[in-house]
Amino acid sequence: xxxxxxxxxxxxxxxxxxxxxxxxxxxxxxxxxxxxxxxxxxxxxxxxxxxxxxxxxxxxxxxxxxxxxxxxxxxxxxxxxxxxxxxxxxxxxxxxxxxxxxxxxxxxxxxxxxxxxxxxxxxx
Amino acid sequence: xxxxxxxxxxxxxxxxxxxxxxxxxxxxxxxxxxxxxxxxxxxxxxxxxxxxxxxxxxxxxxxxxxxxxxxxxxxxxxxxxxxxxxxxxxxxxxxxxxxxxxxxxxxxxxxxxxxxxxxxxxxxxxxxxxxxxxxxxxxxxxxxxxxxxxxxxxxxxxxxxxxxxxxxxxxxxxxxxxxxxxxxxxxxxxxxxxxxxxxxxxxxxxxxxxxxxxxxxxxxxxxxxxxxxxxxxxxxxxxxxxxxxxxxxxxxxxxxxxxxxxxxxxxxxxxxxxxxxxxxxxxxxxxxxxxxxxxxxxxxxxxxxxxxxxxxxxxxxxxxxxxxxxxxxxxxxxxxxxxxxxxxxxxxxxxxxxxxxxxxxxxxxxxxxxxxxxxxxxxxxxxxxxxxxxxxxxxxxxxxx
Numbered sequence: 001x002x003x004x005x006x007x008x009x010x011x012x013x014x015x016x017x018x019x020x021x022x023x024x025x026x027x028x029x030x031x032x033x034x035x036x037x038x039x040x041x042x043x044x045x046x047x048x049x050x051x052x053x054x055x056x057x058x059x060x061x062x063x064x065x066x067x068x069x070x071x072x073x074x075x076x077x078x079x080x081x082x083x084x085x086x087x088x089x090x091x092x093x094x095x096x097x098x099x100x101x102x103x104x105x106x107x108x109x110x111x112x113x114x115x116x117x118x119x120x121x122x123x124x
Numbered sequence: 125x126x127x128x129x130x131x132x133x134x135x136x137x138x139x140x141x142x143x144x145x146x147x148x149x150x151x152x153x154x155x156x157x158x159x160x161x162x163x164x165x166x167x168x169x170x171x172x173x174x175x176x177x178x179x180x181x182x183x184x185x186x187x188x189x190x191x192x193x194x195x196x197x198x199x200x201x202x203x204x205x206x207x208x209x210x211x212x213x214x215x216x217x218x219x220x221x222x223x224x225x226x227x228x229x230x231x232x233x234x235x236x237x238x239x240x241x242x243x244x245x246x247x248x249x250x251x252x253x254x255x256x257x258x259x260x261x262x263x264x265x266x267x268x269x270x271x272x273x274x275x276x277x278x279x280x281x282x283x284x285x286x287x288x289x290x291x292x293x294x295x296x297x298x299x300x301x302x303x304x305x306x307x308x309x310x311x312x313x314x315x316x317x318x319x320x321x322x323x324x325x326x327x328x329x330x331x332x333x334x335x336x337x338x339x340x341x342x343x344x345x346x347x348x349x350x351x352x353x354x355x356x357x358x359x360x361x362x363x364x365x366x367x368x369x370x371x372x373x374x375x376x377x378x379x380x381x382x383x384x385x386x387x388x389x390x391x392x393x394x395x396x397x398x399x400x401x402x403x404x405x406x407x408x409x410x411x412x413x414x415x416x417x418x419x420x421x422x423x424x425x426x427x428x429x430x431x432x433x434x435x436x437x438x439x440x441x442x443x444x445x446x447x448x449x450x451x452x453x454x455x456x457x458x459x460x461x462x463x464x465x466x467x468x469x470x471x472x473x474x475x476x477x478x479x480x481x482x483x484x485x486x487x488x489x490x491x492x493x494x495x496x497x498x499x500x501x502x503x504x505x506x507x508x509x510x511x512x513x514x515x516x517x518x519x520x521x522x523x524x525x
Contacts, residue, residue, distance in 0.1 A: 073466075074468065076466045076467045076468070077432065077467075078425065078428030078429050078431070078432055078463075078467065079428075080466075081428055081463035081464070081466040081467050082424060082425065082428065082463050084463070084466055085459045085462045085463045085466070086459075090462050090465075090466075091466060092492075092493075096465060096466055096467060096468040097468035098431070098432070098435050098436075098437075098467060098468040098469065099435065099468075102435075102437075102468060103468070106468075109513075
C-alpha cells in the first residue's frame with residue numbers, strides 16, 4: 001500500500017517460506033516500480049515472533065535499502081519486543097516506530113539528513 | 125468332627141487313636157457326665173502340657189483360670205453345651221505351668237440311647253497369636269479411624285473402596301456405608317476420570333512403590349477441594365498387589381493462601397515499578413531499591429505496555445534511587461532499553477552518580493548508544509528536545525540543548 005512517498009507493508013498471519021518469498025517479491029518490485037523512498041513494515045498484527053520472523057524482517061530491510069530506500073519497522077508489540085530481546089535480536093541499525101504515522105515522520109527526518117534530524121539510534 | 129471325637133472316646137484303641145494323636149492344632153478332650161477328663165491325646169498334651177496319666181479323672185475346671193473356676197464358668201459352659209447340644213466360646217485357658225492361652229472352645233454334649241447326657245467332648249484351639257494379630261489390626265484400624273485431619277482409605281486392585289476413616293468422612297462428607305464397595309473414581313473430577321488419571325496413578329504407585337501428587341477431588345456435595353495425595357500399594361507376603369492405601373489432605377486453604385501471597389507480591393511489584401507520564405509522549409521510570417530478575421522482568425513488561433498505551437517517544441530511566449549497579453542490574457536495564465527501542469522509543473538514563481559511572485565502566489558494562497544524564501532535569505530537557513525534534517516538522521533545533 002502506498003502512503004505518500006512511502007510504501008506500507010503489513011505482515012500478518014502465519015509466515016511460511018512461500019508467503020515470505022511472495023512478500024519479498026512484491027515489496028522489491030513495488031519499490032522499483034513506484035520509486036518509493038521508504039518502506040514501513042507494519043508488524044502490529046504479529047502476536048508472536050520467532051527467530052525465523054526476525055530473520056525475515058532483517059532481510060526485508062536489507063532488500064529495501066539495496067533498492068535505495070529506507071525501511072522502518074513499526075508497531076512492534078511489547079511481548080514481541082521482549083521476545084526479540086531474549087532472542088538477542090536488537091535490530092540496532094533499523095529505524096523503529098510505535099505506529100505507521102510516527103514511522104513516516106522518522107523516515108522523512110532520515111531523508112532530510114542527519115544534520116537537521118536526530119536519529120534516535122545515533123550515538124550521543 | 126464332634127461325632128468322630130465321640131467315636132474316639134468310645135474306642136480309644138482303634139486307628140482313630142492314631143488319627144487323634146496326629147491332630148496337633150486342636151485339643152480334643154473327652155469328659156464324663158461329671159466333667160472329669162476321660163480321654164486324652166497328643167494334641168491335648170501339647171496344648172496344656174498335662175500328660176494323660178496326670179490329667180485323667182480330674183475336673184475340666186483345672187483348665188480354667190482360678191477366678192473363672194470360682195465363679196462357676198466351667199459348669200455354666202457345660203450346662204450350655206448340654207442344653208444346646210453344642211456350645212461355642214472363647215476365653216483364657218490355663219496350662220499345667222500356670223501360663224494362659226486364648227482359646228476357642230467348643231463343648232458338645234454326648235448322649236446315651238435314652239437321650240441322657242453321659243459326657244462331653246471339649247475341643248480347644250490356641251488362638252493367642254491370632255488374637256494378638258486381631259488386636260494389633262484393630263488398634264491400627266482404630267488409630268487410622270481416629271485420624272480426623274487426613275483422609276485415609278484403602279481400595280482394592282479393582283478400585284473398590286474397602287475402608288474409610290473419619291478423616292475421609294469429614295473431608296468428603298461421605299459415610300463409610302456410602303462409599304465402601306464403590307469405585308474410587310467417584311472422588312475424581314470428570315475431566316480427570318476421562319483423562320485416565322486414576323489408572324495412571326495406580327500404575328505409577330504400583331511401579332514406584334508410592335506416588336505423591338496434588339489435584340482436585342470431589343466432595344459428596346459436588347464441590348471441589350485441592351488435595352495433596354499419597355498413594356501406596358499394599359502387597360501380600362508373596363509380593364502380590366492386594367490393593368492401595370490413599371492418604372489425602374485438603375490443601376484448598378493453603379492453595380488459596382499461596383494465591384493471595386502471589387497476588388500481593390504482584391501488587392507490591394506493581395507499586396515498586398511505577399511508570400509516570402511527565403509530558404506528552406515522555407515517560408519516567410524511577411527505579412528505587414535493588415533490582416532482582418523478577419522485578420526487572422515485571423518492570424520491562426509494565427514499561428512496554430505503558431509505551432504502547434501512551435505512544436511514548438522517550439523513556440527516562442532514573443537510577444538515582446538504585447543503591448548499586450552490578451552487571452545483573454545493568455543487563456536488565458540494557459534489555460529494557462533494547463525492547464523499548466524495538467517499539468520505536470528512545471531511552472535516556474538519568475541519575476548516574478560519579479560512583480555509579482565509575483563502577484559501570486570498571487565492570488566493563490557497554491551501554492552502547494544509550495544517552496545518559498546526571499540529573500533528572502537534564503534528562504527531561506533532552507527528552508523534550510527529542511520529542512520536539514521527532515514529531516514536529518521543525519528542524520530539531522534545541523534537541524541537544
